[in-house]
Amino acid sequence: MEGIIGYGAYIPRNRIKVEEIAKVWGTDAPSYKRGLMLEEKSVPSPDQDTITMSVEASKNALKRAKIDPADIGAVYIGSESHPYAVKPSGTVVAEALGATPEAHTADFEFACKAGTESMFVALNLVKAGVIKFGMGVGADTSQGAPGDALEYSAAAGAAAFIFGRDKIVAKIVDTYAYMTDTPDFWRREYQYYPQHGGRFTGEPAYFKHVTGAARGIMQNNDMKPEDFDYVIFHQPNGKFPLRVGKMLGFKKEQIEPGWLVNKLGNTYSGSSPLGLAATLDIAKPGDMVLIVSYGSGAGSDAFIFKVTDHIEEVRNLAPLTRDLLDKNKNYLEYGEYAKFRRKIRKAD
Amino acid sequence: MRDVAVIGIGMTKWGELWKKSLRDIYVETALLALEDAGIDRIDSMYIGSMSSGLFVGQEHIASLLADYLGQLPVPATRVETACASGGLALRLGLMEVASGMSNIVLASGVEKMTDVGGDEATYALGTAADQEYEGYQGITFPGLYALIARAHMQKYGTTREQLAKVAVKNHHNGLKNPLAQYQFEITVEAVLNSVKVADPLNILDCSPITDGAAAAIICPADMARKMGKPLIKVIGTGHATDTIQISQRKDMTWLEATYQAAKQAYAMADKKPEDIDLIEVHDCFTIAEICVTEALGIVDKGKGGEAVEAGLTAMEGKIPVNTSGGLKSKGHPVGATGIAQVVEVTKQLRGEAGERQVKDARVGMTQNMGGSGGSSVVHILERE
Amino acid sequence: MSTPSRYWREIPQRYRLEANKCNRCELTFFPPRLLCPECKNRKLEKSKLTEKGKVITYTIIRVPPAQFSDQAPYAVGIIELEDGVRLTGQIVDCAFEDIKIGMKVKLEFRKLFEEGHAGILCYGYKFVPHGE
Numbered sequence: 001m002e003g004i005i006g007y008g009a010y011i012p013r014n015r016i017k018v019e020e021i022a023k024v025w026g027t028d029a030p031s032y033k034r035g036l037m038l039e040e041k042s043v044p045s046p047d048q049d050t051i052t053m054s055v056e057a058s059k060n061a062l063k064r065a066k067i068d069p070a071d072i073g074a075v076y077i078g079s080e081s082h083p084y085a086v087k088p089s090g091t092v093v094a095e096a097l098g099a100t101p102e103a104h105t106a107d108f109e110f111a112c113k114a115g116t117e118s119m120f121v122a123l124n125l126v127k128a129g130v131i132k133f134g135m136g137v138g139a140d141t142s143q144g145a146p147g148d149a150l151e152y153s154a155a156a157g158a159a160a161f162i163f164g165r166d167k168i169v170a171k172i173v174d175t176y177a178y179m180t181d182t183p184d185f186w187r188r189e190y191q192y193y194p195q196h197g198g199r200f201t202g203e204p205a206y207f208k209h210v211t212g213a214a215r216g217i218m219q220n221n222d223m224k225p226e227d228f229d230y231v232i233f234h235q236p237n238g239k240f241p242l243r244v245g246k247m248l249g250f251k252k253e254q255i256e257p258g259w260l261v262n263k264l265g266n267t268y269s270g271s272s273p274l275g276l277a278a279t280l281d282i283a284k285p286g287d288m289v290l291i292v293s294y295g296s297g298a299g300s301d302a303f304i305f306k307v308t309d310h311i312e313e314v315r316n317l318a319p320l321t322r323d324l325l326d327k328n329k330n331y332l333e334y335g336e337y338a339k340f341r342r343k344i345r346k347a348d
Numbered sequence: 349m350r351d352v353a354v355i356g357i358g359m360t361k362w363g364e365l366w367k368k369s370l371r372d373i374y375v376e377t378a379l380l381a382l383e384d385a386g387i388d389r390i391d392s393m394y395i396g397s398m399s400s401g402l403f404v405g406q407e408h409i410a411s412l413l414a415d416y417l418g419q420l421p422v423p424a425t426r427v428e429t430a431c432a433s434g435g436l437a438l439r440l441g442l443m444e445v446a447s448g449m450s451n452i453v454l455a456s457g458v459e460k461m462t463d464v465g466g467d468e469a470t471y472a473l474g475t476a477a478d479q480e481y482e483g484y485q486g487i488t489f490p491g492l493y494a495l496i497a498r499a500h501m502q503k504y505g506t507t508r509e510q511l512a513k514v515a516v517k518n519h520h521n522g523l524k525n526p527l528a529q530y531q532f533e534i535t536v537e538a539v540l541n542s543v544k545v546a547d548p549l550n551i552l553d554c555s556p557i558t559d560g561a562a563a564a565i566i567c568p569a570d571m572a573r574k575m576g577k578p579l580i581k582v583i584g585t586g587h588a589t590d591t592i593q594i595s596q597r598k599d600m601t602w603l604e605a606t607y608q609a610a611k612q613a614y615a616m617a618d619k620k621p622e623d624i625d626l627i628e629v630h631d632c633f634t635i636a637e638i639c640v641t642e643a644l645g646i647v648d649k650g651k652g653g654e655a656v657e658a659g660l661t662a663m664e665g666k667i668p669v670n671t672s673g674g675l676k677s678k679g680h681p682v683g684a685t686g687i688a689q690v691v692e693v694t695k696q697l698r699g700e701a702g703e704r705q706v707k708d709a710r711v712g713m714t715q716n717m718g719g720s721g722g723s724s725v726v727h728i729l730e731r732e
Numbered sequence: 733m734s735t736p737s738r739y740w741r742e743i744p745q746r747y748r749l750e751a752n753k754c755n756r757c758e759l760t761f762f763p764p765r766l767l768c769p770e771c772k773n774r775k776l777e778k779s780k781l782t783e784k785g786k787v788i789t790y791t792i793i794r795v796p797p798a799q800f801s802d803q804a805p806y807a808v809g810i811i812e813l814e815d816g817v818r819l820t821g822q823i824v825d826c827a828f829e830d831i832k833i834g835m836k837v838k839l840e841f842r843k844l845f846e847e848g849h850a851g852i853l854c855y856g857y858k859f860v861p862h863g864e
Binding site: 466467468470471474480481482483484485486487488490491494495496497498499502543544545546547548549593594595596600 | 745
């Protein structure tokens with residue numbers, strides 16, 4: 001039996017409210033908040049990036065997994081904001097954890113799906129018996145161009161999952177992937193901010209792939225929405241995951257524990273992984289959990305997990321995701337936010 | 349060992365000397381010392397310079413300066429112990445003369461600091477800290493002393509005002525020193541309201557960035573006597589080290605290297621703290637003077653702040669400290685500072701200190717410190 | 733600019749707080765040393781520092797060195813870890829007025845600075861408040 005043996009989250013403490021951004025660009029905050037179902041988003045400090053957040057989330061995962069980091073056979077980091085264009089994030093993370101030198105590492109990039117990609121590969125390497133333990137991390141310090149709709153949602157956070165065979169907290173039931181070539185959102189080499197297709201990111205992109213993956217994995221396992229206790233969808237804004245849930249026949253109660261977006265924003269590669277971490281924080285033994293990610297470009301990964309008795313023993317060994325989200329917040333004004341995100345042009 | 353005397357001193361007005369290069373500043377100053385001694389040849393020279401490499405991109409300055417001083421081919425040695433480099437230059441010169449190896453030695457120091465921008469100067473000074481474990485974390489030179497200050501305030505109840513009073517006292521003294529960089533009075537209020545640099549230290553707690561040099565000529569006391577010079581003998585020297593990382597010290601408020609260096613100097617000179625008439629100490633920051641007076645045994649441990657407040661170290665006090673204005677008012681061209689202290693004490697012992705003359709000064713002490721106290725050099729001078 | 737070797741060789745200390753200790757004197761050294769300064773013992777054993785401690789003194793750096801100029805003001809403190817070892821580190825995620833001597837902190841992995849626009853990114857430990 002394979003599955004998750006440890007999981008951990010990390011969310012920076014800085015937040016900026018939709019109103020604060022709207023004030024600068026002269027947009028109507030109430031309608032944005034309604035339209036996106038978003039109140040505020042997390043913002044990384046200047047000393048935080050995909051690597052540092054991945055290390056912290058991974059350390060939290062290690063606290064729950066209680067394994068020797070040297071036994072981790074693979075460290076995969078999924079992000080669209082790897083700090084280096086060339087040079088892996090994974091080597092830094094693995095070194096900080098003490099997982100080097102006998103480990104495989106790779107940086108994944110697939111817009112917001114890179115996190116579940118890293119989990120998908122780490123988990124399936126464990127299943128294949130190639131490694132004893134594998135770790136997949138989803139982390140991003142997302143970029144949204146100033147004044148663009150993305151600026152209201154592009155956030156920062158990370159979640160890490162360690163997979164293994166013993167002392168499993170959530171057993172893997174199945175994985176599934178669904179993808180086509182759909183250019184709904186992209187960032188070219190040397191560009192600082194991504195571009196997107198506006199409303200094209202909806203129906204032919206997000207909704208098509210998320211429903212495709214969700215229906216595919218349920219069909220393969222002969223399961224229906226009511227067979228799940230919880231479901232997590234990628235959360236580019238508050239509305240999309242609720243709407244796609246409704247389209248598929250899920251109830252709001254199944255979605256809500258992992259629906260963090262209204263207070264967190266879109267953490268891109270960290271989005272659905274953080275939703276899964278928050279859901280495991282409250283899940284009971286025996287609960288069935290479905291997670292469906294989405295990455296522009298475009299595709300979705302789906303996983304079905306069955307929570308085990310062991311969850312109760314490890315849950316409180318590391319910070320709970322909702323606590324990271326709700327406690328110790330520091331609200332920024334737009335000027336500080338612009339400084340933190342290097343949106344201010346300085347002299348060389 | 350032979351007795352050694354100071355027979356010549358030189359120092360020019362310190363400050364931001366935009367028109368002058370490192371070699372200009374040095375040569376002008378050293379020539380003053382040669383003229384004061386009435387000689388034109390030396391046997392050997394030592395130059396204290398903390399970081400000519402980072403400040404002006406020039407290493408190998410010993411030969412360069414020997415050349416421009418017209419002294420080729422004398423042996424010339426640059427010495428470095430961060431801000432204590434000047435003091436060490438004198439100590440090494442002293443050893444060379446006392447041993448009989450040489451007769452006339454130029455002990456000097458120089459730093460040209462204004463050829464780099466503020467953040468580069470901050471970086472250069474910061475290299476006196478452990479670069480991998482203090483500098484890597486973004487600590488600065490004022491930051492190191494701020495860590496000491498906060499700990500001293502916590503442990504002994506030293507107040508922000510007491511720190512300020514060190515700066516006020518030294519500016520008051522510096523007003524009477526025509527060579528000082530800053531010749532103006534400041535108030536406690538001005539110090540407290542000045543720009544924050546590294547809390548709890550403000551800009552007026554800090555010695556400035558200065559261009560300057562200082563020089564002293566030493567020779568055997570017998571030779572000085574024959575030359576008919578006022579006999580200012582160097583009767584004690586001490587030099588000691590401590591961890592350069594503050595965090596590695598058992599007591600962050602205590603300057604062990606200074607204590608050890610003073611112990612050596614007192615023993616060699618056969619003097620006690622109460623025998624000293626005046627002291628020039630390394631007040632790179634206000635807190636430094638407070639800690640140094642404690643380590644020299646002038647005041648009890650933890651009482652440095654109170655002593656300043658009570659006026660014990662003022663010009664009229666029991667033991668005047670930094671009659672020259674100290675590093676705070678006179679300026680702090682790091683490598684030159686230790687020699688400038690010797691220049692001041694020599695002037696005082698000769699009775700040539702003008703308006704700031706300490707009456708009947710006979711025994712004076714200098715204390716020059718590197719980094720956050722990782723090295724310290726102490727000298728005791730006496731008029732025969 | 734230095735070559736990456738200088739950064740690279742400190743990785744075990746900066747990423748994982750690797751230290752060593754003299755079992756005779758019961759002293760721990762961070763960074764690791766080649767000999768115990770007390771008893772001159774050269775057979776020192778590898779160890780790892782704890783990641784929690786308290787602030788024993790601190791300052792707020794407002795005039796930073798060049799490579800930290802984007803970050804100022806920032807707090808730097810001396811932290812005494814639970815195993816008694818002291819080290820210097822930044823204190824972040826905390827309002828300056830909330831920093832107190834005795835405040836409990838824990839280690840977090842952060843970026844310290846960048847070597848210019850194109851050089852390597854320099855990571856290591858900082859400290860954050862550790863309430864509760």
